[in-house]
Amino acid sequence: MxxxxxxxxxxxxxPIPPSVQRAMSQPMIGHRGLETKELLQQIKPELKTVFGTKQDILLIAGSGTAGLEAAVVNTVSSGDEVLVIVTGAFGDRFAKICNEYKTNVHRIDTAWGEAVNPDVIKDYLKSHSGIKAVFATYCETSTGVLNPVDEIAKIVHTYSDALFIVDGVSCVGGVKTKMDDWGIDILVTGSQKAMMLPAGLTFLAVSQRAWKTIEENKQSRFYLDLKKYRDNLAKDSTPFTPALSLLFGLKQVLKLMQEExxxxxxxxxxxxxxxxxxxxxxxxxxxxxxxxxxxxxxxxxxxxxxxxxxxxxxxxxxxxxxxxxxxxxxxxxxxxxxxxxxxxxxxxxxxxxxxxxxxxxxxxxxxxxxxxxxxxxxxxx
Amino acid sequence: MxxxxxxxxxxxxxPIPPSVQRAMSQPMIGHRGLETKELLQQIKPELKTVFGTKQDILLIAGSGTAGLEAAVVNTVSSGDEVLVIVTGAFGDRFAKICNEYKTNVHRIDTAWGEAVNPDVIKDYLKSHSGIKAVFATYCETSTGVLNPVDEIAKIVHTYSDALFIVDGVSCVGGVKTKMDDWGIDILVTGSQKAMMLPAGLTFLAVSQRAWKTIEENKQSRFYLDLKKYRDNLAKDSTPFTPALSLLFGLKQVLKLMQEExxxxxxxxxxxxxxxxxxxxxxxxxxxxxxxxxxxxxxxxxxxxxxxxxxxxxxxxxxxxxxxxxxxxxxxxxxxxxxxxxxxxxxxxxxxxxxxxxxxxxxxxxxxxxxxxxxxxxxxxx
Structure with missing residues (x-):
C-alpha cells in the first residue's frame, strides 16, 4: 500500500483542504491583541451566511458535544419539561445531557434510519403543554437521516411556546440552513464535518427569543455560559482562550465557501x-x-x-x-x-x-x- | 467545483505526499553546518539503493535538463562522435544538448510510441566505430515508452568502448533500476516524478569507468562540473548552495520508499x-x-x-x-x-x-x- x-x-x-491546512500552520498570535480582533471581525459576517441568521455565531473551544451541552445548560434547568426527538445516537446524546441535568425528558423515538414525522410532534405537543424546549437533530450522523427541521420548527412554534434547539453538527455548511427563516432558536454545529476543519471548535447561534430564556435560566454554568461568549463577541473578543489555529483555518474555510x-x-x-x-x-x-x-x-x-x-x-x-x-x-x-x-x-x-x-x-x-x-x-x- | x-x-x-510536504516546511538551517552534513549522510546510502549502484549519487540544484546537460558536458566535447537514441521528445533533448556542444551527433530515431530495438543499436555500433558515448532515455515521458536499457547497456559494452548514459527522469524510483548490474555509466533523474518531490533537484550517478572520461574531458563547465559534486559529497558537502528544503523532503521520500x-x-x-x-x-x-x-x-x-x-x-x-x-x-x-x-x-x-x-x-x-x-x-x- x-x-x-x-x-x-x-x-x-x-479531510482538511490544503489551503486550510496551510492557514492553520501560521504562527501563533496573542489572543488579546488587535490581530485576533481583526480575525474575529472577518469571520463574523461570513459565518452568519452559513447559518442563515442575522445573529452572531458564538465560537467555543470544544467538540460538538460541548456545543450540545451549552444549548442545554443555558436554556433549561432541573425539573423543566423537555421534548427530545431521537432518530439515532446523537438524538440520544441530547436526551442523555438533558437527563444529566435532571430535566423531565419526554422522548419521541423513531426507528433508526427513519426521519421523524412532524405530525407525530404536532400531536405530542398538542397533548403535552408545558414543554420548555424541543431538541432535534438536523442530520443524524449515525443513520444518515436528515430530519425536516424547517417543518418541525413551524410545528413547535404553532403548537407550543417551547424553544426549538437543533444539533446541526454533521451538516451545517453542507446543506441549506436558514435558521432565522425557519425559526430555529439555537443551532449548534462542530468544526470537523462540513466545516472542513479539525475538531475542537463548536459553533452556536441563538435567536433573540432564546436569549430571553438564557438570561433568566438559573442553571449553573461557567465555561459554557453563552452570555459570556455573546458579550465578548460583541467586542470582537472571546471570554476564554480561543483555539486560534482553528480560527485561522475557519477564515480560509469561509473564503473557500464564498469562492465556490x-x-x-x-x-x-x-x-x-x-x-x-x-x-x-x-x-x-x-x-x-x-x-x-x-x-x-x-x-x-x-x-x-x-x-x-x-x-x-x-x-x-x-x-x-x-x-x-x-x-x-x-x-x-x-x-x-x-x-x-x-x-x-x-x-x-x-x-x-x-x-x-x-x-x-x-x-x-x-x-x-x-x-x-x-x-x-x-x-x- | x-x-x-x-x-x-x-x-x-x-503530487507530494503530506509527510514530505511537512518535512519540506521545516525551518532553514545553515548549509555549511553540521546538520546539513548529517542530512547528506542520511540520504546517501538510501539513494544508492534506488539507483542500484554502489556509487554516491550527486545532487545538483536544477531541473532534469540540468542533469542531462551535466551528463553531456562532463563526458564529451566538440567533435566527439556520439550516438543518441531518440524515441520521443526527451531523446530529442539529449540530441539538442549534444548539438549545442558541437559534438558529431548520430541518431537512431524510432516512431513515437515505439521502444528502440536493441538489435538496431548493435548493427549501428558494428558499422560505426569511434562512438564515444551512447545516450538513451529509460522512460520516454512524451510517449510512455520504457526502453530496454539493460539490453542496450550490454550491446553498447559488447560492440563499442562508448559510455552508456541514461536519462531516467520519469521513472527512477518507480521502476526497477540496477545501474551497476546493467552497466549504465551515467544515470540521471529528477525530483518531480517518481521521486515524489517538487522540481528543482537533479540526481546523477557515475560509474568508475565514466569518471576516467570525466577527469580527462576538456569541455568547459563550472556549475555542472561533476567532479566538484563528487569531491564535496565525499566530505558530505556540496560545492554550491544546496536546495535545502528539497533535501529535507528527499530524506522523508526515502523513508516512505523504505517503509513500503x-x-x-x-x-x-x-x-x-x-x-x-x-x-x-x-x-x-x-x-x-x-x-x-x-x-x-x-x-x-x-x-x-x-x-x-x-x-x-x-x-x-x-x-x-x-x-x-x-x-x-x-x-x-x-x-x-x-x-x-x-x-x-x-x-x-x-x-x-x-x-x-x-x-x-x-x-x-x-x-x-x-x-x-x-x-x-x-x-x-
Missing part, C-alpha cells in the same frame, strides 16, 4: 448523495434510509450477503480507505460513507470504485463497475 | 500501468504503445472518436483533473496519464472513472463503467 495516503470517508472528521458559492456547495453535496445512493441501488445493496430522509452528507448502507465489518477491514488494509461502521445496536449491521466538506464527485467515484473491489473481496455478489457506472450516469444527468 | 482540490495526473510534476519496500513500490507502479491499460483496452480506445514497450509510470492514449484536447479541457473544468497532452507532432493526437510516485491503485480508479465521464462529454462512444470494471478486475487479479 502507498505509504502516507489516507482516504478518509467517515462522517467526520472529514454556498448554493454550489449545497448542490455538490446533493449530487454526491445522489451518486452514492444510485451506486448502491445499482449494486442491489440496500440503503438504510429512503430518498426523502437521506442526508446529503452521509449515507448508511445495510449489506446483505457480506459483512460490513469485513468490508471495512479490507478497505482499510488494501487502500487505507476509512468508512464508518454502525453505532450502538447498528454495530456490524451497516457501514457509513461520509461525503461532506472537502469531498467532490471525483472522490465519490473513487470511493465507490474501491468499495466495489472491497465487496467482491468480502464475498458480496455484485457486478463490478455497475455502481460506478450508476454514479457516473447521475453526474452526467 | 470543489475549491482547492487539485487532481494532478500528468507525468510530472507528481522498493519491490512493493515497483509492483504498485506495474499494477497501476496494467489497470490503466486494461481500462482503455476495455473502452476500445487505442493505447499509443504496445504491452512490451509500456512504462509503469505514464500511459499515452490515442483517442479515435473524440478530441484529446476537448477531453483535457473538460476534465480540468469539471474536476480540476490534469492529464497531459501530446508534445511536438503528437500535440492534439494523444493524452497522457501520469501514474507515478505518490499515486495508488485507488487514484487510478478515480482517474479512470472521471475520464469515462469526460469521454462521454467529449462525444466519445463508450460504455460507462466498463473501463473502471476492467481496472478493478486487474486489481483483483
Amino acid at each position: 502507498l505509504a502516507d495516503q489516507q482516504i478518509l470517508r467517515i462522517p467526520g472528521p472529514s 458559492g454556498l448554493e454550489e456547495v449545497y448542490k455538490r453535496h446533493q449530487l454526491m448523495k445522489e451518486m452514492t445512493r444510485s451506486a448502491f441501488r445499482a449494486l442491489q445493496i440496500p440503503l438504510l434510509t429512503n430518498d426523502t430522509a437521506a442526508s446529503p452528507t452521509v449515507t448508511a448502507i445495510k449489506p446483505g450477503d457480506f459483512r460490513a465489518e469485513d468490508l471495512r477491514r479490507l478497505l482499510k488494509k488494501d487502500f487505507n480507505l476509512s468508512v464508518a461502521g454502525g453505532q450502538q445496536h447498528m454495530k456490524g449491521e451497516i457501514f457509513r460513507i461520509g461525503h461532506m466538506g472537502y469531498c467532490s464527485p471525483a472522490d465519490v467515484l473513487q470511493v465507490i470504485s474501491i468499495i466495489e473491489i472491497g465487496i467482491k473481496k468480502a464475498g458480496g455478489n455484485i457486478e463490478l463497475g455497475k455502481g460506478t457506472r450508476a454514479a457516473q450516469e447521475i453526474y452526467l444527468g | 470543489l475549491a482547492d482540490q487539485q487532481i494532478l495526473r500528468i507525468p510530472g510534476p507528481s 519496500g522498493l519491490e512493493e513500490v515497483y509492483k504498485r507502479h506495474q499494477l497501476m500501468k496494467e489497470m490503466t491499460r486494461s481500462a482503455f483496452r476495455a473502452l476500445q480506445i487505442p493505447l499509443l504503445t504496445n504491452d512490451t514497450a509500456a512504462s509503469p509510470t505514464v500511459t499515452a492514449i490515442k483517442p479515435g472518436d473524440f478530441r484529446a484536447e476537448d477531453l483535457r479541457r473538460l476534465l480540468k473544468k469539471d474536476f480540476n483533473l490534469s492529464v497531459a497532452g501530446g508534445q511536438q507532432h503528437m500535440k492534439g493526437e494523444i493524452f497522457r496519464i501520469g501514474h507515478m510516485g505518490y499515486c495508488s491503485p485507488a487514484d487510478v480508479l478515480q482517474v479512470i472513472s472521471i475520464i469515462e465521464i469526460g469521454i462521454k462529454k467529449a462525444g466519445g462512444n463508450i460504455e460507462l463503467g466498463k473501463g473502471t470494471r476492467a481496472a478493478q478486475e486487474i486489481y483483483l487479479g
Whole structure:
C-alpha cells in the first residue's frame, strides 16, 4: 500500500483542504491583541451566511458535544419539561445531557434510519403543554437521516411556546440552513464535518427569543455560559482562550465557501448523495434510509450477503480507505460513507470504485463497475 | 467545483505526499553546518539503493535538463562522435544538448510510441566505430515508452568502448533500476516524478569507468562540473548552495520508499500501468504503445472518436483533473496519464472513472463503467 495516503470517508472528521491546512500552520498570535480582533471581525459576517441568521455565531473551544451541552445548560434547568426527538445516537446524546441535568425528558423515538414525522410532534405537543424546549437533530450522523427541521420548527412554534434547539453538527455548511427563516432558536454545529476543519471548535447561534430564556435560566454554568461568549463577541473578543489555529483555518474555510458559492456547495453535496445512493441501488445493496430522509452528507448502507465489518477491514488494509461502521445496536449491521466538506464527485467515484473491489473481496455478489457506472450516469444527468 | 482540490495526473510534476510536504516546511538551517552534513549522510546510502549502484549519487540544484546537460558536458566535447537514441521528445533533448556542444551527433530515431530495438543499436555500433558515448532515455515521458536499457547497456559494452548514459527522469524510483548490474555509466533523474518531490533537484550517478572520461574531458563547465559534486559529497558537502528544503523532503521520500519496500513500490507502479491499460483496452480506445514497450509510470492514449484536447479541457473544468497532452507532432493526437510516485491503485480508479465521464462529454462512444470494471478486475487479479 502507498505509504502516507489516507482516504478518509467517515462522517467526520472529514479531510482538511490544503489551503486550510496551510492557514492553520501560521504562527501563533496573542489572543488579546488587535490581530485576533481583526480575525474575529472577518469571520463574523461570513459565518452568519452559513447559518442563515442575522445573529452572531458564538465560537467555543470544544467538540460538538460541548456545543450540545451549552444549548442545554443555558436554556433549561432541573425539573423543566423537555421534548427530545431521537432518530439515532446523537438524538440520544441530547436526551442523555438533558437527563444529566435532571430535566423531565419526554422522548419521541423513531426507528433508526427513519426521519421523524412532524405530525407525530404536532400531536405530542398538542397533548403535552408545558414543554420548555424541543431538541432535534438536523442530520443524524449515525443513520444518515436528515430530519425536516424547517417543518418541525413551524410545528413547535404553532403548537407550543417551547424553544426549538437543533444539533446541526454533521451538516451545517453542507446543506441549506436558514435558521432565522425557519425559526430555529439555537443551532449548534462542530468544526470537523462540513466545516472542513479539525475538531475542537463548536459553533452556536441563538435567536433573540432564546436569549430571553438564557438570561433568566438559573442553571449553573461557567465555561459554557453563552452570555459570556455573546458579550465578548460583541467586542470582537472571546471570554476564554480561543483555539486560534482553528480560527485561522475557519477564515480560509469561509473564503473557500464564498469562492465556490454556498448554493454550489449545497448542490455538490446533493449530487454526491445522489451518486452514492444510485451506486448502491445499482449494486442491489440496500440503503438504510429512503430518498426523502437521506442526508446529503452521509449515507448508511445495510449489506446483505457480506459483512460490513469485513468490508471495512479490507478497505482499510488494501487502500487505507476509512468508512464508518454502525453505532450502538447498528454495530456490524451497516457501514457509513461520509461525503461532506472537502469531498467532490471525483472522490465519490473513487470511493465507490474501491468499495466495489472491497465487496467482491468480502464475498458480496455484485457486478463490478455497475455502481460506478450508476454514479457516473447521475453526474452526467 | 470543489475549491482547492487539485487532481494532478500528468507525468510530472507528481503530487507530494503530506509527510514530505511537512518535512519540506521545516525551518532553514545553515548549509555549511553540521546538520546539513548529517542530512547528506542520511540520504546517501538510501539513494544508492534506488539507483542500484554502489556509487554516491550527486545532487545538483536544477531541473532534469540540468542533469542531462551535466551528463553531456562532463563526458564529451566538440567533435566527439556520439550516438543518441531518440524515441520521443526527451531523446530529442539529449540530441539538442549534444548539438549545442558541437559534438558529431548520430541518431537512431524510432516512431513515437515505439521502444528502440536493441538489435538496431548493435548493427549501428558494428558499422560505426569511434562512438564515444551512447545516450538513451529509460522512460520516454512524451510517449510512455520504457526502453530496454539493460539490453542496450550490454550491446553498447559488447560492440563499442562508448559510455552508456541514461536519462531516467520519469521513472527512477518507480521502476526497477540496477545501474551497476546493467552497466549504465551515467544515470540521471529528477525530483518531480517518481521521486515524489517538487522540481528543482537533479540526481546523477557515475560509474568508475565514466569518471576516467570525466577527469580527462576538456569541455568547459563550472556549475555542472561533476567532479566538484563528487569531491564535496565525499566530505558530505556540496560545492554550491544546496536546495535545502528539497533535501529535507528527499530524506522523508526515502523513508516512505523504505517503509513500503522498493519491490512493493515497483509492483504498485506495474499494477497501476496494467489497470490503466486494461481500462482503455476495455473502452476500445487505442493505447499509443504496445504491452512490451509500456512504462509503469505514464500511459499515452490515442483517442479515435473524440478530441484529446476537448477531453483535457473538460476534465480540468469539471474536476480540476490534469492529464497531459501530446508534445511536438503528437500535440492534439494523444493524452497522457501520469501514474507515478505518490499515486495508488485507488487514484487510478478515480482517474479512470472521471475520464469515462469526460469521454462521454467529449462525444466519445463508450460504455460507462466498463473501463473502471476492467481496472478493478486487474486489481483483483
